Amino acid sequence: MRSADSAEGTPSPQAVDRVYARLRQGILDGTYAPGARLGEADLAVALGVSRTPVREALRRLGSEGLLSTLPNKGARVRTWTTSELSDISDLRALLEGHAARQAATRITGADIAAMADLVTRMEAAAADGTDADIDLITELNREFHGAVIEASGNALLPGLMHSLLHVPVISRTYRHYSPARMQQSMRQHRELVDALRAGDPAWAEAVMRVHVLSARPAQLEIADDAE
Helix, strand or coil: CCCCCCCCHHHHHHHHHHHHHHHHHHHHCCCCCCCCECHHHHHHHHHHHCCHHHHHHHHHHHHCEEEEEEEECEEEEECCCCHHHHHHHHHHHHHHHHHHHHHHCCCCCHHHHHHHHHHHHHHHHHCCCCCHHHHHHHHHHHHHHHHHHHHHHCCCCHHHHHHHCCCCCHHHHHCCCCCHHEEEEEEHHHHHHHHHHHHHHHHHHHHHHHHHHCCHHHHHHHHHHHC
């Protein structure tokens, strides 16, 4: 990756994007734990780049709220309090519930078929429960929620939801689910598809709100473990 850096300390956009993607994924999947210090020099060596693209990537991650920067202490992976996570959960329930309500009145048959397929794939992955399948479930779940938001037709929701859906604790929720809780989540996905297929806004909103809020205990458990 070092060859992709431009001369005189000006990194190529491609180099910054690659470093940013690597670091962001590491934050989301827990490779870089909450509170971990991310030093420019160490990261540059580990990633095989100069410090300049690392610096730019850290700046971008900080602007997204994934890092905290303190004077003379550098960048650290942001920690989330239980109060903050409860607030995020409430906001998600409100916004995603609204998205589901709107989606129920305008969703297409093709959209419903695509969501049903995502649910089927999640159910198949949940039947095994290996780490690899948990990663797949997490990604499919992100796609599913994104599809509901997209189907709402509200152009503002994707931007509003981006930061809420990519909080690291939320990305690791499924790793803290019991088998019973995992199956409950799968049933909620299936019921939401049924509500959307029925074109029932109130049902769709209620299912989505319950689904989002029922994940809160696991997310607070992750935050407690990190403290």
